[in-house]
Amino acid sequence: xxxxxTISIPTDDDGFISQKCPTCSGLFKVKHGEGSDKPLAHCxxxxxxxxxxxxxxxxxYIEAAGRNFALDLVSSELEEMTRDFNREMPRGGxxxxxxxxxxxxxxxxxxxxxxxxxxMPVALFECCNERIKHDGSSEVLHCVICGTASxx
Numbered sequence: 799x800x801x802x803x804t805i806s807i808p809t810d811d812d813g814f815i816s817q818k819c820p821t822c823s824g825l826f827k828v829k830h831g832e833g834s835d836k837p838l839a840h841c842x843x844x845x846x847x848x849x850x851x852x853x854x855x856x857x858x859y860i861e862a863a864g865r866n867f868a869l870d871l872v873s874s875e876l877e878e879m880t881r882d883f884n885r886e887m888p889r890g891g892x893x894x895x896x897x898x899x900x901x902x903x904x905x906x907x908x909x910x911x912x913x914x915x916x917x918m919p920v921a922l923f924e925c926c927n928e929r930i931k932h933d934g935s936s937e938v939l940h941c942v943i944c945g946t947a948s949x950x
Contacts, residue, residue: 803867807856810913814931818853821846825853826942827918827931834926834943842921842930845940845947855911862907873901921950 809815814827819841826842828851838851852860880899887895918931926943932950939950 801871803863805860805863807859807911808913810915810931812931814913816853816856816911816913817851819844819846820848820850825933828942829929833928836926836943838942840940840942840945842932842939842942843936845945847945853911855908858908859911862905866905866907869902869905873899877901919950923948 807815809829810827812829813832814829816825816827817838818825822841822844824841824843828838837849839849840847876899880897883897919934920929920931921939922929923939923941923943923946925941925946925948928941928943930939930942932939934950937950938947940947
């Protein structure tokens with residue numbers, strides 16, 4: 799079993815994924831892999847710096863999938879260790895031992911977070927060549943890469 803996994807979060811039809819500011823709870827969408835090669839670093843609404851922009855639903859899904867992956871990884875290692883122990887344990891002596899292992903059941907995954915295709919205004923931050931979709935509530939938006947404020 800590989801010690802790595804990939805967890806996919808769906809995008810909208812244009813390839814954008816929802817993000818949530820941990821400071822102001824504002825929701826916006828970004829298109830990873832387009833525009834700047836630098837990481838998302840600022841909220842477009844409040845300008846707060848950060849590095850974790852997952853929505854609550856995305857985070858719950860990722861955490862549950864990660865726990866299940868870790869459980870599978872550990873379970874397979876413990877099953878192998880149990881087989882090795884039992885195979886190498888001498889039989890017929892005064893003292894014998896046997897190991898058993900029962901894996902814990904996997905946690906049911908929450909639903910894959912849905913991504914809305916509702917139309918949203920698009921903003922382009924020329925400073926970093928980054929496009930986002932936003933809710934249209936702000937007259938000033940901050941570049942999600944460098945934080946520079948500009949008219950929406």
